[in-house]
Amino acid sequence: MELVTERTVDGFRRELLRREYSHGTAESYVRSIRAFARWSGGAVDRGLVLTWKARLTAQYAPATVNAMLAGLNRFFDFAGRPECRVKVLRLQRRSFREAERELDRGEYRALVRTARTLGRERLALVMETICATGIRVGEVPYITVEAACRGRTDVALKGKVRTIFLPDRLCRRLLQYARKQKITSGEIFLTGGGKRLSRTQIWAEMKRLCRAAGVAAGKVFPHNLRHLFARTFYRACQDVVKLADILGHSSIETTRIYLLTTGTEHLRQLERLGLLC
Incomplete structure (x- = not known):
């Protein structure tokens, strides 16, 4: 059965709002899930998630990567697939901004x-x-x-x-x-x-x-x-x-x-x- 469907994504969004996540956070998590699903063609396993994490790391700032992974990890917990979770990147504390x-x-x-x-x-x-x-x-x-x-x-x-x-x-x-x-x-x-x-x-x-x-x-x-x-x-x-x-x-x-x-x-x-x- 396909894991990322409109029904599961909508259910995930409702669950986040029920837990009093902000609308902005909920929508950000949903965008991350849909981006992964488009890239993976709908397939889901931990190996694919790790590959996607590596691709994100090569393209985006670490904070952006972690925000996208956070959404995906929460979705896997919601969907009953915790084995697909991956670790976020460790961020060094910054002393100044660009x-x-x-x-x-x-x-x-x-x-x-x-x-x-x-x-x-x-x-x-x-x-x-x-x-x-x-x-x-x-x-x-x-x-x-x-x-x-x-x-x-x-x-x-x-x-x-x-x-x-x-x-x-x-x-x-x-x-x-x-x-x-x-x-x-x-x-x-x-x-x-x-x-x-x-x-x-x-x-x-x-x-x-x-x-x-x-x-x-x-x-x-x-x-x-x-x-x-x-x-x-x-x-x-x-x-x-x-x-x-x-x-x-x-x-x-x-x-x-x-x-x-x-x-x-x-x-x-x-x-x-x-x-x-």
Whole structure:
């Protein structure tokens, strides 16, 4: 019997959501399963999974490989085939991140300005909302008219509830935009047809800005706005525990990843040590 079918994949997705995995994580796992099934032609055994792991390792960054393997391993547990599980790659702790992947404040402002110049006010405001609050792109639906009126919103995600505060200036912009769109209650960021704005649509719209804004496409994706918020907040207050609470991290080690400096900054710090005679 074929293991990866629409029925088993849909059942797996429902089980993840029942266990309160986020919709984003569930969809990511499903994409990994389908990618493997397309490559293997539907066949499943541990030898094939190991070969696929080797191919992924040759093509993608280790973190990406591990994310794909995590989805596949969980699916094998769900489908009653734990013998097909494989080990993820061991990752060495990194001390800095690549400059070509880091979005800086000037590039962020260029993206927002370009969006407004092109008449993409909704996109400009979505980017400002993510970057000014540190929310995940999947938490954008929690930005409602009511939240903008209160200056705060309660986010329930990944089995946790946390309060997100909205700066006054952002609230004024959100309410002004809502009035212009004739939105009197509920979610502010909607499509032209009144449906929820998806993370995929936000990602795609940001990518389309790159050339006009003069920002490298590799730096432009919603999660990088969250990283920019984290670095900026930490430089202002130097409190990693408070930052972890704001970002909704259970572990400060996760927050530490957001605070990695670029290799260029790392080198400048070494130069300032003055340890060469």
